[in-house]
Amino acid sequence: MVYRLIKVRELVVRYKLSDEPAVKGVNAVFDGRCIILGPNGSGKTTLFKVICGLINITSGEVWIDEAKVDEIYSQPGVLAANFPEVYGLVDASVHEVLELYSDLTGGSLSEAVGIAEELGLTRELMKRRRLRELSAGQLKSVCAALALASGAKHVLLDEPFEQLDPAKKGRLIRRLSSYPGVVLLNTHETWLLKSLEDWTAYFMCEGRLYGPASVRDLLRSSVTPSDEPSAIMRIEAGGKVVSIVREEKGTPLTSIESLDRIYDMIGGG
Amino acid sequence: MTKYMSTLTKRMLTRIELIFWSILFVEFWVAMWILVFAKYTPPIKEAQVAQVSTAYGSLLLISLSSVAVSIAYTTLYASKAVRYVTKFTRLSPLKYLLENTLSSLIVLLVVSAVILSSVVAAFSWRFNVTILPNSMPGIAASTLLGALLTYLLGLLVGLALVVFRAPRSASFAAYLPLMLGFISYSALWVDFGKATYLLPYNCLTALCYYFYSGFTPLTGAYVMSGGSLVSVRLAAASLIAYIALLAAVDVVLLRKIYGVGVEEIRVV
Numbered sequence: 001m002v003y004r005l006i007k008v009r010e011l012v013v014r015y016k017l018s019d020e021p022a023v024k025g026v027n028a029v030f031d032g033r034c035i036i037l038g039p040n041g042s043g044k045t046t047l048f049k050v051i052c053g054l055i056n057i058t059s060g061e062v063w064i065d066e067a068k069v070d071e072i073y074s075q076p077g078v079l080a081a082n083f084p085e086v087y088g089l090v091d092a093s094v095h096e097v098l099e100l101y102s103d104l105t106g107g108s109l110s111e112a113v114g115i116a117e118e119l120g121l122t123r124e125l126m127k128r129r130r131l132r133e134l135s136a137g138q139l140k141s142v143c144a145a146l147a148l149a150s151g152a153k154h155v156l157l158d159e160p161f162e163q164l165d166p167a168k169k170g171r172l173i174r175r176l177s178s179y180p181g182v183v184l185l186n187t188h189e190t191w192l193l194k195s196l197e198d199w200t201a202y203f204m205c206e207g208r209l210y211g212p213a214s215v216r217d218l219l220r221s222s223v224t225p226s227d228e229p230s231a232i233m234r235i236e237a238g239g240k241v242v243s244i245v246r247e248e249k250g251t252p253l254t255s256i257e258s259l260d261r262i263y264d265m266i267g268g269g
Numbered sequence: 270m271t272k273y274m275s276t277l278t279k280r281m282l283t284r285i286e287l288i289f290w291s292i293l294f295v296e297f298w299v300a301m302w303i304l305v306f307a308k309y310t311p312p313i314k315e316a317q318v319a320q321v322s323t324a325y326g327s328l329l330l331i332s333l334s335s336v337a338v339s340i341a342y343t344t345l346y347a348s349k350a351v352r353y354v355t356k357f358t359r360l361s362p363l364k365y366l367l368e369n370t371l372s373s374l375i376v377l378l379v380v381s382a383v384i385l386s387s388v389v390a391a392f393s394w395r396f397n398v399t400i401l402p403n404s405m406p407g408i409a410a411s412t413l414l415g416a417l418l419t420y421l422l423g424l425l426v427g428l429a430l431v432v433f434r435a436p437r438s439a440s441f442a443a444y445l446p447l448m449l450g451f452i453s454y455s456a457l458w459v460d461f462g463k464a465t466y467l468l469p470y471n472c473l474t475a476l477c478y479y480f481y482s483g484f485t486p487l488t489g490a491y492v493m494s495g496g497s498l499v500s501v502r503l504a505a506a507s508l509i510a511y512i513a514l515l516a517a518v519d520v521v522l523l524r525k526i527y528g529v530g531v532e533e534i535r536v537v
Contacts, residue, residue, distance in 0.1 A: 019338075072357070073355060092280050096276055152357070
């Protein structure tokens with residue numbers, strides 16, 4: 001049987017024992033195409049890094065297909081991510097990094113170069129510049145290209161649309177929609193929901209994960225800073241409850257450009 | 270083998286800091302040796318052989334310890350990536366360590382070969398006679414031990430910076446091997462006595478001197494009055510013990526590694 005899912009059970013992550021957990025008892029099964037929405041600092045990136053095995057788990061489990069992430073070694077094609085630091089194996093030019101990772105993952109170099117070009121990098125720039133010399137937007141593009149060209153069964157993309165212009169965002173969405181494996185991405189922006197109608201959405205706030213819900217439902221939903229019994233999701237933020245409801249009772253979700261505004265809505269910081 | 274080894278080797282050999290400090294800077298000292306230190310060397314074969322041997326041993330440790338700085342930085346830069354690639358690519362932890370070690374040893378041996386060639390060429394010009402190593406296999410073995418020591422030392426510094434999450438200290442800590450190199454270089458003027466056996470680069474200099482010249486090395490003050498004689502066996506045993514100790518500590522640190530993000534390193 002070919003598995004294509006990521007399971008997270010009772011996951012708790014603390015950076016320091018004395019700190020508040022960054023991820024608080026998360027349970028989820030991610031398959032198909034999933035998007036995790038949430039304000040900055042909500043624990044989305046930490047969750048992704050734990051799934052990749054880059055951060056220690058305080059308690060709980062992460063399974064990728066049939067294996068625990070801590071027990072996975074030397075398995076190309078299982079998972080790929082777009083964190084810039086995981087592509088810093090050698091301080092080399094962008095093209096050399098693309099060549100190196102294509103060789104290590106068994107991915108396609110021509111596809112990696114093609115995606116990077118689609119996302120605005122020229123071949124000359126890829127040969128001339130080192131990865132660490134790229135701008136933040138260029139770095140995001142190259143890392144997305146590396147992750148998608150790996151052909152991995154599971155691809156995790158952390159804020160892949162940040163610092164991309166609208167045309168490049170559109171091209172990246174088309175790439176994601178046609179990707180044959182599990183795609184799990186996170187963002188604090190809501191504009192892209194309209195382009196991902198058939199995806200499954202989760203919310204993450206203050207280390208807790210809420211959902212799933214279909215993006216189609218969310219497109220017709222509103223956010224209200226009150227505890228509504230009929231809510232699709234009730235999210236705890238800043239000690240208060242924010243409800244996502246089907247009816248037109250608050251601010252339409254898609255009109256909130258950044259989920260960081262949730263804290264403004266509840267009168268927090 | 271994967272493309273990792275060739276990419277890393279190429280990138281280290283073209284790293285401007287490595288070329289400057291481990292080759293060009295040392296070439297300057299080769300020039301100093303033939304133009305200043307060798308000026309008053311008597312035209313006696315033994316004296317000339319002793320001088321060339323001292324020069325090679327001393328300059329080699331400066332050169333190798335400079336490469337250790339690059340190894341430390343490379344290790345720090347790659348720390349987060351190592352965890353990822355050993356999980357989700359065909360570069361297993363063992364392959365990574367093997368290819369990383371081989372690549373670094375190639376770089377260290379290339380640099381050593383450049384220094385050996387320039388020392389031989391420069392002193393041939395100065396003395397009008399070519400003085401080659403008395404025991405080429407001995408010099409090769411000593412240089413290999415020196416390369417291993419340097420690799421493990423650079424790796425130790427890089428891993429320690431990662432494990433103790435201190436990338437901001439890199440601009441100081443990465444230069445510790447070079448400082449160690451210069452401390453041992455001071456054996457040209459200072460007699461280290463029994464402390465020679467406690468300083469791995471002093472042991473390396475002693476071995477190089479022994480295999481280049483065929484004479485028993487000194488505990489220091491090579492260009493002064495001269496120290497006491499070094500036991501070559503004890504120096505070799507000390508160097509090998511250091512290599513084993515560093516390897517063991519590196520393995521422990523490698524198991525603890527969880528990486529430092531590239532953004533933290535960028536600040537450095």
